[in-house]
Amino acid sequence: MRLRFIKCHGSGNDFPLIDGRALALDEAAWSAVARALADRAGPVGGDGLLVLTAGDARAAFGMRMFNSDGSEAETCLNGLRCVARAGFAALGIDRATVRLKTSYAEVERAAPLAPGVYTVAETAGPASLDAAAWPLHDAPARIVDAAVPPLPSTRRFTAVAMPNPHLVAFVDSVDEAELVAVGSACEAAPAWLPRRANVSFVERRAADALYVRTFERGVGLTDSCGSAMAASTYAAGLTGRIAFDRDVTVYNRGGLVRARATAAGMVTLHGNATWEWEGSAEIDLARASAGALEVERHADDEIAAWAGVVAAID
Structure with a gap:
């Protein structure tokens, strides 16, 4: 089958x-499409x-x-912001409730982070501290x-579950080899963590700034993970490193976001x-492979606008 898509990114976290x-399409077919299009060795690639998807009685779209x-x-x-943009364009709106797999989120078009940068504000939560529900066995x-x-x-x-599970450690400096070792241990889905988890090492770089590096479940090391940045901001407030209800700049290898966490976990x-x-x-579902790529339009102005944001980061 031939499928149309937009190649997009949120803070360097890229997706078709x-x-x-x-x-x-059933679950197996969507899984095959994901493996085909997100394969870094294929013609598209992504995280x-x-x-x-369609909405429901509460949500404009999903x-x-x-x-x-x-x-x-x-x-x-990070992906939610991209889907929000697509949903806004499809429905002619600029704010919505979005249905996720196990929860809902609020999104709205926001003032640009920088000239030419399409910006979305998203609110998710509340965060959960019930690690036993992941489940995470043999631990508090x-x-x-x-x-x-x-x-x-x-x-x-x-x-922290946001609502996907995150393990956040604050460090003086990120050791990627150590992060990969810890992330790989979770990725192996051992008996004590059967559904795996995302692992982030976080540096506090200023009174109101964090740097987050994440080993993402099902992906590996990634330039950015939005829920990890949200979980890290909440964890910073929970542990007294940065006050709740304070604007925080969260940096990553893909760029940055502005974040704010409340004590209630939003x-x-x-x-x-x-x-x-x-x-x-063209997608071959049986082989989970993609081919015969046709690129119709490059958004050079948007690419350049985001490159300017990344170049301005010290």
Whole structure:
């Protein structure tokens, strides 16, 4: 089958995005499409697949997000901004409630982070501290700045569901080899963590600034993870590193977002939803592969606007 999509990114977290409202594909087919289009060795590549879906009685539209390995995530906040933009354009609106896999989020068009940068504000939560519900076995049900005995690390973590599970450790400087080792231990889906988890190392770079590096479940090391940035902002408030209800700049390898967390666990992110190009590809569902790529339009102005944001980061 030939599928049309938009190649987009939120803070460097890149995805093919499909309007799936009229597509009747089952779970196995969507998983295959994700593996085909998000394959970094294929013609498109990405950290996963985004799908704009129909809404319900509460939501104007919905979002599904599949990781590059074909597994479905509860949410992806960098991806949500991109889906929100697509939903706004499809329905002629500029704010909405969005249905996610296990929760809802609020989105609205926001003032640009920089000239030419399409910006969306998204509010998700409340964050949950019930790690036992992930489930995370052989560890306390609530983990706040504490060791996690099953992990191959003595670092102190905070376990936050946003609503996907995150283990956040504050560090003086990010050691990527160590992050990969801890993330890989979770990615193996051991008996104590059967559904895996995202792992982030976070540097506090100023009174109101964080730098987040994430090993993402189903993806691996990624330039950016929106829910990780939200979880890290909330964890910073929970552990007294940055006050709640304060504007925080959260940096990552893909750029930045502006964040604010409340003590009640609600987190708002202001970030980009950048279109890079539009096109289509033939998808072989049996082989989970993509080919015959046709690129119809490059959004050079948007690409340049975001490059200016990244270049301005010290």
